[in-house]
């Protein structure tokens with residue numbers, strides 16, 4: 848993970864883009880790239896979206912990478928260890944969604 852963050856920093860700093868990469872702009876960019884990922888599946892059924900992802904693997908992969916790059920950079924700018932944050936959030940999610948109440952169900956935790 849750190850090597851990837853270092854490559855993202857190098858890419859950004861070679862272009863002198865840190866001046867534009869404040870937390871707000873990075874959060875906006877995550878959302879825009881997530882929307883580009885969503886656009887690949889717009890109007891498709893669940894079955895069509897699975898097939899489309901297989902047939903357009905590079906496009907899907909590129910948009911996923913765009914989201915991840917901005918997310919990793921936001922975490923880096925804010926000094927958040929993303930792996931630690933994920934671990935901590937999984938613990939919270941496990942408390943919100945106990946297996947015995949949520950297994951096989953898509954119900955939101957507030958309605959379990």
Ligand SMILES: [Mg+2]
Pocket residue numbers: 880883909910913
């Ligand atoms: Mg993109």
